[in-house]
Amino acid sequence: MGATGTGKSRLSIDLAIHFQGEIINSDKMQVYKGLDIITNKITDIEKQGVPHHLLGEIEADVDFTADDFCIQAIICIEKILKSKNISIIVGGSNSYVEKLVEDPVFMFKSNYDCCFIWIDVAALPVLNSFVCQRVDQLVHAGLVDEVRIIFVSDADYTRGIRRSIGVSEMDKYLREENKLDNNEVSKRKLLESAIEEIKLNTCILICHQLEKIRRLKNEKMWPLNYIDATNVFRKIGKKGADNAWKEIVSKPSLKIVEEFLKYDGDKINHVEAA
Template sequence: MASFEALYGRRCRSPIGWFDSAEMDSLDADLLRDVMEQVHLTFEEEPIDILDRHVRKLRTKEIASVKVQWKYRSVEEATWETESDMSARYPHIFEAPHKMNTFINIEEFKKKVIFVMGATGTGKSRLSVDLATHFRGEIINSDKMQVYKGLEIVTNKITHTEKQGVRHYLLGEIEPDSDFTAEDFCLQAIIYIEKILKTQRVPIIVGGSNSYIEKHVEDHVFMFKYKYDSCFIWIDVEQSVLNRKVDMRVDQMVKAGLVDEVRQIFIPDADYTKGIRRSIGVPEMDRYLREETNIDGDDESKKIILQALISSIKRNTRMLICNQLDKIQRLISEKMWSVHHIIATDVFKEDRKEDLDEAWTNIVLLPCLDIVKRFLKNDHHNIIIECT
């Protein structure tokens, strides 16, 4: 008698799976019903999710089996059980809210999450706020430096005015000397996603730290792909244009007080491998802050050293952009992520604010509103689509 696993390559602990197809055909309807009614699970643990469903045809009958994940067991240890027995013993797993996670091959039953990706300086924060105000969204920051408290100028955190009243999570929440890992981000992000969904709002994850996003989506421990449907939007700007923009932004940051901000947290022999001190602009300023007392009164020497360090900040920011773009390309080519590619180069060629705002609306915002509206159209979790 062939096992269900031998026939189908699936583990099964229900007696109905112990018969091969020929033996099933020889059973009459009454016997088949008796066998099914006497099914007893041999794996007495609490089921927490249905991961997949398979239907076998037996003459005029169909026997459905479901792949069950059990509490305290990994996804790899999920077992195949008869659906009728599972629904009789554990009806709650087939009802809301679990129903939204059932049969993961049906995309419309997943909870929906929006990701805004792109290199530094491309307008991710602006787009995320625009989307949040149009679709009742709330934002989860995924920039690995902006999660920390402090250094608002260095980390280029979105300002209170720019937030436009939209709630942001993981923005300036973590102690600056903490080592906030990708795993920490994933655990916290899941909590915030569920919190946002419970208020019938749309979770929008935004940031340039693609390693956080990849860990969040791909790591099977967090089961993100099984439970959530993702919409990835990538804002892209031609690199030569973007380089000029970030150079200007660094100059603006220096004028806004970058040096004094870094001076406030400066400690000789500080560890620049963890926490907020990894931010571009902090290690570079180390030399200047060490030497400024030795060259007190020599303004020309200070100016020369400072200009050299500002150039270093610009150079390292450009290298960051290259790494961010390479990572996004790899997620598309190797991980097969389906990404909406928005090319915003022409927006940043405009000099006048009025022209820039108009270009932003036409080139970036309107296409993204259409993308997100279509993504949320078939939502089954009472998210209210509101365009304002």
């Protein structure tokens, strides 16, 4: 678990490789097909051969609910357990995970042991700076053209993949760009405004995600194993960044999961939420 940009996907790959795991995506935008750039889906190279489930599988205009996620996640968990692998649930949509764990309909607590890892960047300005730089990288990678492909003038930004941050923010620019073909200055300013709005809304999302996680910890009393990756993010782009990740994030998380898997209780099914 963790806010957007904190390294959940990277950690999940480390864990899956070490413990023979398979990953179940719980990001409510990454479940949809398309918009791989704007939703920042993990690439095939980054997956390193680790099987992923509920990643880019749902049609873009479908209203995929928390109940839908829970049903599909249980199916995936059972399939993974039958193959003797570990299920690793990964994503920033904490409402999905809360529904899965807390709703008695799905009997999650009765059927599975679960280990929670909360990866955090405690210094919020450090994380905000990182995600803003990442937005710039996504723009450079083709974010604008990707949104342009699905753009329609009467789009409903409350359903499906169009709820993704970065889609509605581009609306005004995409409506006006053809009218401004001969005015590159105005066109550039309009695009810059849209990009700044994406950055702002991403930072707001981070705050909301952290509020939910803290509520799960403090009110619901979820036993969250806390990993602070702040010093890793301070080293990004500098010498020693990969080693910092290994020592500060990967090794402690591997130890947490190793201890969890040693538990010999009544429940034999093991699921990890990272």
